[in-house]
Structures are given as structure tokens and as C-alpha cells.
């Protein structure tokens with residue numbers, strides 16, 4: 720069976736998992752729909768992936784989460800709900816129009832008070848956080864423009880502590896990640912990011928492929944080993 724023949728089955732299974740496992744409330748559904756309504760790139764995580772991020776956040780007891788790439792705030796809602804009322808999510812978005820849509824979605828989800836949405840190029844916002852010496856984050860989710868992934872990882876390392884998790888979205892890209900000669904600068908950004916994860920003595924890392932309603936893609940996950 721080719722990748723293309725199997726895609727509809729991947730979607731069916733995701734849909735089944737969502738029915739049986741995932742309680743997407745009106746705020747999450749509206750967040751996803753708002754992204755379509757306003758023609759944002761269809762890059763928010765699937766419901767079961769959002770739930771996965773929430774579970775990881777709870778599993779490590781994360782109180783401080785950093786998200787790079789907000790879009791309409793769909794994954795932000797999952798993360799904010801997982802940190803709880805005493806937790807905090809800082810999320811970074813370059814597009815003011817997307818940020819405005821996200822703010823409304825976060826308000827509707829009842830999580831505005833735990834989310835700090837910072838508008839501007841994420842590398843600038845990250846440099847500001849590093850300069851201010853903010854308390855380390857317990858979990859970082861990197862899900863923005865892929866060519867900047869290496870810079871995002873460097874910043875994430877400066878903003879975490881021993882035991883923090885760093886998660887990267889979209890590390891498979893329909894398998895193109897395995898093509899060293901790819902001309903796509905997003906693929907090359909992900910390849911450099913993975914090479915850094917694999918070779919940096921400060922990190923233990925792996926990556927997993929996923930299939931589903933978002934096609935064939937995957938997550939990288941790393942634990943910070945050093946203080």
C-alpha cells in the first residue's frame with residue numbers, strides 16, 4: 720500500500736481515537752475552526768497530538784511551559800490546561816493577526832490568565848527572555864518556522880534546567896527529512912536541529928514518526944541532562 724492509499728485510513732483511525740479518547744470542547748473546536756476561517760496555515764496539531772502534549776506536560780509536572788509558534792493557539796490551550804491554575808505558558812508568535820486570533824481563542828478557553836503571548840520574531844522574544852534571566856522552563860515545544868529550529872534549540876537550552884523536556888514538531892515532513900540533499904530549507908532546518916539533538920552532550924534525545932490526520936510527520940523529544 721502506498722503512503723497515499725493509506726492516508727484515508729490514518730485519518731479514520733485518528734477520528735476514531737478522537738471519538739473514544741479525546742474530549743475536545745467547544746473552545747478547542749472553535750480554535751481549530753477559527754484557523755480555517757481566517758486562512759491560517761493548517762499547521763495546528765491534531766486533537767490526539769494536543770492531548771499527547773498535555774499528557775507529557777502533566778507527566779513531568781511542568782509548571783512553566785514555553786511554546787515557540789502560537790498560530791491560533793490550539794496547542795497553547797492544551798498546554799495551558801495541563802499546567803493548571805498555578806502554571807504558566809509563554810507562547811511566541813510572529814504574526815500580529817494570528818496573535819489576535821489566538822488571544823480570542825485563549826480567552827474563550829478560559830486560559831488567558833495563565834498565558835503570556837508575545838508578538839514578534841521568536842528569536843528576538845527568546846533573546847529577551849534569556850537577557851532577563853527568567854526562571855527556567857520545564858517544557859519547551861518548538862513548533863514554528865523550521866529554518867530557525869537550530870536557533871530555537873540554542874535558546875531553549877539557555878532557558879531550561881536539568882530534567883526539562885524539549886519537544887520539536889514536524890521532524891519527518893513526509894519522509895523528506897531523510898534526504899540529505901533536500902533543497903527545502905525547512906527540511907535542512909530540521910536536519911540541523913536533529914543533528915544538534917543527537918550530538919549535544921547536554922541532551923538525551925529521540926524522535927518518533929507519526930501518521931494521522933496531519934499526514935506523515937513526527938516529534939523529536941529531548942531531556943536536558945545538565946543544570
Ligand code: DHB
Nearest residue numbers: 762763862863865888889
Ligand atoms: C509546517 C509547520 C508546522 O508546524 C506543521 O505542523 C506542519 C507544517 C510547515 O512549515 O510546513
Ligand code: MG
Nearest residue numbers: 762862888889
Ligand atoms: Mg507543527
